[in-house]
Amino acid sequence: MLTGELRSKIDNVWNAFWAGGIANPIEVIEQITYLLFMRGLDEAHLLAERRATRTGEPMRRIFPEGKDGIGKDGGIPYEDMRWSRLKNRDPATMFAIVSEHVFPFLRNMAEEGTAHATHMKGARFTIPTPALLAKVVDLLADIPMEDRDTKGDLYEYMLGKIASAGQNGQFRTPRHIIALMVEMMAPNPKDVICDPACGTCGFLVAAGEYLRDNHPKLFHDKASRDHFNEEMFHGFDFDGTMLRIGSMNMTLHGVEDPDIRYKDSLSEEHAGDEGRYSLVLANPPFAGSLDYETTAKDLLAIVKTKKTELLFMALFLKLLKPGGRAAVIVPDGVLFGSSTAHKAIRKMLVEEHKLDGIVKLPSGVFRPYAGVSTAIVLFTKTNSGGTDQVWFYDCQADGFSLDDKRNALLASEKIGPKAALDGDGHVKNNLPDIAARWKQRGGEECGRPRTAQSFCVPKAEIAAAGYDLSINRYKEVVHQAEQHRPPLEIVAELRVLEEEIAAGLNELELML
Numbered sequence: 001m002l003t004g005e006l007r008s009k010i011d012n013v014w015n016a017f018w019a020g021g022i023a024n025p026i027e028v029i030e031q032i033t034y035l036l037f038m039r040g041l042d043e044a045h046l047l048a049e050r051r052a053t054r055t056g057e058p059m060r061r062i063f064p065e066g067k068d069g070i071g072k073d074g075g076i077p078y079e080d081m082r083w084s085r086l087k088n089r090d091p092a093t094m095f096a097i098v099s100e101h102v103f104p105f106l107r108n109m110a111e112e113g114t115a116h117a118t119h120m121k122g123a124r125f126t127i128p129t130p131a132l133l134a135k136v137v138d139l140l141a142d143i144p145m146e147d148r149d150t151k152g153d154l155y156e157y158m159l160g161k162i163a164s165a166g167q168n169g170q171f172r173t174p175r176h177i178i179a180l181m182v183e184m185m186a187p188n189p190k191d192v193i194c195d196p197a198c199g200t201c202g203f204l205v206a207a208g209e210y211l212r213d214n215h216p217k218l219f220h221d222k223a224s225r226d227h228f229n230e231e232m233f234h235g236f237d238f239d240g241t242m243l244r245i246g247s248m249n250m251t252l253h254g255v256e257d258p259d260i261r262y263k264d265s266l267s268e269e270h271a272g273d274e275g276r277y278s279l280v281l282a283n284p285p286f287a288g289s290l291d292y293e294t295t296a297k298d299l300l301a302i303v304k305t306k307k308t309e310l311l312f313m314a315l316f317l318k319l320l321k322p323g324g325r326a327a328v329i330v331p332d333g334v335l336f337g338s339s340t341a342h343k344a345i346r347k348m349l350v351e352e353h354k355l356d357g358i359v360k361l362p363s364g365v366f367r368p369y370a371g372v373s374t375a376i377v378l379f380t381k382t383n384s385g386g387t388d389q390v391w392f393y394d395c396q397a398d399g400f401s402l403d404d405k406r407n408a409l410l411a412s413e414k415i416g417p418k419a420a421l422d423g424d425g426h427v428k429n430n431l432p433d434i435a436a437r438w439k440q441r442g443g444e445e446c447g448r449p450r451t452a453q454s455f456c457v458p459k460a461e462i463a464a465a466g467y468d469l470s471i472n473r474y475k476e477v478v479h480q481a482e483q484h485r486p487p488l489e490i491v492a493e494l495r496v497l498e499e500e501i502a503a504g505l506n507e508l509e510l511m512l
Contacts, residue, residue: 020132042083091130198235201246236263305341354386364402
């Protein structure tokens, strides 16, 4: 958790960009990303130097020996591009080195074909003046980055500023909602995880952090450690900026070589990715519409529709291997829409696979940039049915106000699905209760009445309701019966009151 002092330092960096003429939050965080990456490369190089000195083995160099060959004089030594040297240069020299030498190095340093090489080809240096660069470098140099958790929290805090900026907020799902979905899915060390609309990679990062916290021994074994760093995490997006930011986010959280790549998930065929993943976590863009001509034919074979929210549901089923599971956010319309395609995708989930649960989210969760009602859909791909009971939860509070301000209603340690709550904490934050009841969905949850906040509905009843998955279709509301009192009882009370008033008036007359 970031301290107030660290937040203040990050705010100062952000404000420096705004004062320097860069107001686009995406551009700000992208430029900060490059500078943090430069600092991280220097720290990694220093670590490699120490390791080589200690072990006597040849050093694995990040900054090559010699010059970069740029310019008439053969360029500058790669060593001069290191953060530890750059930060002590005068502003004009620093600016020249970063713009003319460091950025070409960043674009070409990785092996051709790797995710890093692909994303960094489009890296642009847009800080306009030497003074702004020097100021930002000084501010970033003052922020401690040695601890992986601090790096991750710092980056998440900056990503939160994208959300607060309004129009770019669609790139980020609230961190506590992501944490809930990951907690419910409980990733294991053998999972292969995919987010086909990854944005800044929030779901993949959270899954990695869950594994670090709950399966620390996976890092003791080389095979499982390599799986974590190279084979476990996969993210697709068609926005180059998001890919760079997401890739850096994964790097800052300690994942060495994630598969974060360009892919228009709804338009491209999925050969090579079909049936590859054991866990899908996603909050895809919805309320869009595609032409049949531009939509991947293998998705249209699952459901004939132009609606992006339904096509993404088809995509999740296409990507998962049998036995694979998913937790995804959908607009409420997916749960009760009356079109043929809506009904078909819901029937498919219930009859051909195993629909595990629906968590209805409060309509303000994605404010201020979207007020649409949403739900988390949790299912397992089986290709052979398996739905018996579907678990429903009516989430009414997530720890924040549900207006455009989204102010925290509780202290930071009481936000999220793992918070220990007391008193009226549950009224303000339902997430720990959701995570706890989810684990009991095959047991005591089955016996809860329909008037409770969570309950189970048999498959047969859902089928009879036309596969409607909206919680209000099955929830029962208790109406307090009006109390009708006998008229004579009311008349008697009025007479007593009348006598008391008369007695009071008499006393008042005697006093006068």
